[in-house]
Amino acid sequence: MSQSQTAPQETTQPEMQAGAEVLLRALKDQGVEVIFGYPGGAVLPIYDAIFQQNAIRHILVRHEQAAVHAAEGYARSTGRVGCVLVTSGPGATNAVTGLVDALMDSIPIVCLTGQVPTHLIGNDAFQEADTTGITRPATKHNYLVKRSEDLARVVHEAFYVAKSGRPGPVVIDLPKDILINKAPYTPAPPATALHRSYRPNLIPDGGQIAKAVAALKSAKRPMIYTGGGVINSGQGASDALIKLVRKTGFPITNTLMGLGAYPSNDPQFLGMLGMHGTYEANLAMHGCDVMLNIGARFDDRVTGRLNAFSPDSRKIHIDIDRSSINKNVPVEIPIVADAGLAIEALLAAWDAEPVQVDTAALAKWWQQIDTWRGLDCLKYTQDHAKGAIIKPQYAIQRLYDLTRETGRETFISTEVGQHQMWAAQYFRFDQPKHWMTSGGLGTMGYGLPAAMGVQVAHPDALCIDIAGEASILMNIQEMSTLAQYRLPVKVFILNNQYMGMVRQWQELLHGSRYSESYTAALPDFVKLADSFHGVGLRATSVDQLDDVIREMIASDRPVIADICVDQKENCFPMIPSGAAHNEMILGAEHGNRAPGVTDDGMALV
């Protein structure tokens, strides 16, 4: 274009500012509103720059791991990139668990880590750690900025990498001299500019879409299985998914990470699948003849024993990450694309393809599914007599009912263990981005800081961490952060005094030898809430439960609700490690039908 060629060449040098200021400017340009962080010597120049501006808010956490989980909660509930700032050495190493968590669950994070000045790198300087070395397998990508002129470019690129394709955490390691020395500012490249090497494919191949539709229309026993990819793709993907499911009349199940993408009260929804998924979802996966996987990765928690996984189905797999396809389960029709775009393409191709579904076969399939449903695999019995012990399932169910009564927007996060699975089974989600759980890494201590990050992004919403008494102690210090920023997060502890999930495996697989799974000398959670300037509540019997939940919801302060539940309750259904979907153990209501666990299964986690 002649005009741009004749335009006067920019001859003025780019403006020079201290590196820390260039950094903040780049963050602002990237739309960062909040940073979760913790200061230290190596990042003092950044903290000084933060002090002198108002555009970006800083939330001072109490542990760097929590900063990353908070940023995850922020990112997952908003669809934006979460931003973290930690110091060198121990600040960076403390963040590692959070980074791996974000990597496993595909959450976009940019984590800024301080580093010793460039001339000291490699000298074992005070608070030096090889942060890029340590975080290489813990991130989607990482950078060490060694030249001031690279600083702004690297920050912009980090945001692009974090959110493009399959999202993930990115670390930028920032030596202190780079933060102090003058650096030029360069604006972010336009959104249309191509990255020199990283260009994930978003658009589905038309031929593959046509093959997928042909396979789906030929199905007699179809099954749709969707995961976190649909959530990550955005609201549009969920909307399109609902259309697709309605149009096809097919049954759908969600993974743990995918809950909320499809309304869980809808009759076509079979519940979550996998190790603690519903009987009907798992048997439908096992028995289907055509499987459509959208944005899920055939994780071992979902497939059970691989060689027995859905043995008779033709499989279609849509994933934005090519490496997720044919990793665990060979599929016939791979489609590398964004979930939302692929579903839109399926919808269009579905209408264009004249062949009709075999409605008689589909009706028969639904009959079969309804028989499985009739088993009511999530059934439990709650004794309602005064003084009766609370069943954990009932506590979740009441939490769901009573939060729904308020009509308030509600976000749920969890820790890891039985309570997490009960939350997934008994709390019902009908929107994406309202459910935060550590699925891939299974990080105890995730839920409280994640809820904190959600609350920062949604100050008026009800943010509840469904917790276990063991997990909550892993990041309990964040109660202090909640108090400082008046974040009214609710911690709903299903207190069974055991690491319940560990106890359950010990009961089922290790002869009920409860080795180190009982926590003696637990804190008094009511007093603990009080000492952290929050509200402490406790329910010890079923008649107290509703009042405690109501009081918790009504409070405008952080609350810990200590719900003392049945210590011996186990989480069912359960597909033991190494078992197939049709070898599920059902709960006491169903006579604890069990297939027995193989020796190979014993070795699995």
Add this chain to the structure above:
Amino acid sequence: MAIDPTLRSATISVLVENEPGILARVVGLFSGRGYNIDSLTVAPVEDGRNRSRINIVTSGTDMIIQQIKAQLDRLVPVHRVSDLSMEGPHIAREMALIKVIGTGDKRVEALRLAEAFRARVVDATTESFIFEMTGATDKLDAFLDLMRPLGLAEVSRTGVAAIARGTRII
């Protein structure tokens, strides 16, 4: 679909941005995911474009090799990944420096075999030779097997460099 369990060898060429840590990223991917590395070479190529080429000889089932390619391809600084062994004929060569120590008949025999294999003598003393030899991996292996009883003392190999035949480029 059934998984084909047969193992095959693959020569994979990866064009990467020449930046610090890139080799660690690639090697870390292989060790972290339990893939084999039989040979690995890396050097800058394409002056002015700041790119390096990494050649990796690996082995696994076809599913694993596809997986290796996909895993490499999603690394941010990776431009292109090509499985040369699948994408048509290719040339793979490596170079070795081979030190053979010995006297008398063995020494004569070593020299005679070196000539037959077109290995060059790049250093000699009265009781040693250093041969330089370039060729396919199996040719080098065959020569080394012959040298072993003749006083093979030390080997330094470059690993495989590979390129597609004809006009095809990566």
